Amino acid sequence: MSKEKQYYSEHPTFHVAVDSIIFGFDQGELKLLIHKRQFEPAKGEWSLFGGFVQKGESLDAAANRILFELTGLDKVYMEELQSYGEVERDPAGRVISVAYYALIPAKEFTEATSSQYGATWVGLKDLPPLIMDHSQMVEKGLRRLKRRAASQPIGFELLPREFTMPQLQALYEAIYQAELDKRNFRKKILAMDVLIKLDAKDKTSSRKGAFLYRFDQKKYRKLVEGGYNFTM
């Protein structure tokens, strides 16, 4: 008789799923990666990337595995968001779902790979209805993103390794849904002292070109540990 049988056998068990809310930033817009559900019920309807936890697999491992299987994405910034345990949340049976929140630079998941995996980036304004409580999860994820952006320079997870000031500012503007003054923005960001200015320029969006920056991993980490508070 297994230990589990011995102690806990009188208690019920549940299917446990994970669902990932994947944010990206591209062309000045915050986007969500979604796809059409690949299994019944509700097959073919818009859904977050989710699946069932397997035996012998931790929740975190399940979230990573499922993301990889469905998108080919690996080493993605992910953290647990919240569990959803309403009895009737899945009409096909009792399933407890743990929602994860993930940030990726949108470029890492291109048009090409998109179609291969049947996934799509959708602007947050143009979200179609999602199955079950997935829209609620997105709401919650967005709130977390906003809070995070305020307490850490987290936006960096969403940009390519080298980026320009105007790009960074556009990201914050998309997150906060507000216009920011570029002089004040630069001042604040540079005062954080986590950026390294490169010699190269990005000329894709202007003739003059904008200087590229990378961020200083060590200083960034220190800043985050120190509990920086970044208000706009």
Place this chain on the structure above:
Amino acid sequence: MSKEKQYYSEHPTFHVAVDSIIFGFDQGELKLLIHKRQFEPAKGEWSLFGGFVQKGESLDAAANRILFELTGLDKVYMEELQSYGEVERDPAGRVISVAYYALIPAKEFTEATSSQYGATWVGLKDLPPLIMDHSQMVEKGLRRLKRRAASQPIGFELLPREFTMPQLQALYEAIYQAELDKRNFRKKILAMDVLIKLDAKDKTSSRKGAFLYRFDQKKYRKLVEGGYNFTM
């Protein structure tokens, strides 16, 4: 054949538990309510208040039921904190646990009821080792409490309905582990404009007595919705 069988039967199921991190504030100290585990394995060891989710019961409902069964506490401020899903976290079998974070005015759970339920308030400095990953949960709960205290006047959940300025300040000092200037503290708190000053005084801690305050529920709610940021 049930819907669930039909669609999800090939996936494994898991025991799901909830564990509550219950913070209280008494005598100038932040405290945690714990008890000795009432079932095997690890029966008799220090533990958070936890139990298994039942069939037909949401996670939130389970957290509330278990808290009530084990402490008699009802209508407590609770919110989900984080799920714990490591495969080996419970040595007696695979159990996924959803941790909840709860705040109560310590007076609502007195010495008398304590002994009746075998529960104890323990100062955060004097925490005994807790079973499994419960200490980790407490860590996480404490971090949440600190963040919350900064973004909302959440401390009110931890005080009796009527309280004095020195009490409120002591609470914040306990949460932040820092001394605050009482003039500046008063100024900031009063500037929030959520307190109602009463005529009565509390004389338990000084001859002069300190005025009692209640907080204005309506204004408080507005403030929280507006996303106030409260730094010390």
Place this chain on the structure above:
DNA sequence: AAACTTAAGTGTAAGTATAACACTTATGTG
């Protein structure tokens, strides 16, 4: 090659919020 267009880049001053600081007041006790 000169004029034009476009986005990038820069500084300052006024206002607001924060932080530091010490004495007075009320009241029960000895």
Place this chain on the structure above:
DNA sequence: CACATAAGTGTTATACTTACACTTAAGTTT
């Protein structure tokens, strides 16, 4: 009636935040 104790109160200096407009770089057009 003096004493002890915690509650209560304002001001000033400093740092931070906000508002605001012109110059620069470089490719494109004439």
